[in-house]
Amino acid sequence: MTADLLAYDGSGIDGGAYTTVTRWAQDAPHWFDQAVRVWSDLGLGVFAVLMLLAWWQARRADSVVMARVLAAPVIVVAGYLANSALKTMVHEVRPCQQLPRTVTVESCPGTGDWSFPSNHTVIAFAAAAALWFAYRRIGWIALGLAVLMGASRVWIGVHYPHDVLIGALVGLLVGVLLGLVAGRCAPVVERIRGGVLGPFLGAGPATA
Numbered sequence: 001m002t003a004d005l006l007a008y009d010g011s012g013i014d015g016g017a018y019t020t021v022t023r024w025a026q027d028a029p030h031w032f033d034q035a036v037r038v039w040s041d042l043g044l045g046v047f048a049v050l051m052l053l054a055w056w057q058a059r060r061a062d063s064v065v066m067a068r069v070l071a072a073p074v075i076v077v078a079g080y081l082a083n084s085a086l087k088t089m090v091h092e093v094r095p096c097q098q099l100p101r102t103v104t105v106e107s108c109p110g111t112g113d114w115s116f117p118s119n120h121t122v123i124a125f126a127a128a129a130a131l132w133f134a135y136r137r138i139g140w141i142a143l144g145l146a147v148l149m150g151a152s153r154v155w156i157g158v159h160y161p162h163d164v165l166i167g168a169l170v171g172l173l174v175g176v177l178l179g180l181v182a183g184r185c186a187p188v189v190e191r192i193r194g195g196v197l198g199p200f201l202g203a204g205p206a207t208a
Contacts, residue, residue, distance in 0.1 A: 040152035059202025071182035072130035079126030092116035104157025121167030129175025
């Protein structure tokens with residue numbers, strides 16, 4: 001049987017901060033809460049758009065940049081898998097279940113949908129780190145959006161702040177470690193560019 005590494009009740013860590021944020025959400029305008037909810041539920045799609053933008057730009061860049069861009073979705077999947085492993089070890093009950101009197105913007109996930117760490121936050125920060133290695137400007141934009149994603153998970157009431165903070169650390173750790181080595185796949189990209197997938201990967205920078 002897998003041992004639980006953390007108490008089932010995470011409210012003793014920062015339950016007070018969680019309650020404060022959810023009270024802010026109760027007092028906020030309805031349109032604002034709904035905008036945050038939509039972003040929290042669907043915002044990960046924006047990171048996919050940023051990856052497509054990076055790929056489009058990398059078609060005219062060298063193979064190191066293209067290798068880093070192509071690695072971005074792989075890095076996101078690796079971050080998600082690492083986080084899923086943590087969730088199977090740390091069975092932390094969702095705050096909206098542990099603190100049932102709290103009114104939340106989002107419906108509370110069901111029993112067995114563990115809280116620690118935040119999957120959305122891991123994915124967002126892993127994507128931001130991966131994109132930063134390819135294009136600094138896109139990476140910084142993604143990082144800012146990742147912060148908003150993490151904050152939104154607490155605002156709508158489905159995560160404690162520490163779920164988000166650790167999720168950000170996991171995403172950054174995976175993103176940085178794999179992003180550092182992604183460029184080493186440039187020779188493979190260079191060979192593929194000379195094959196049938198050349199139009200998809202582009203020809204790289206123009207030479208005089």
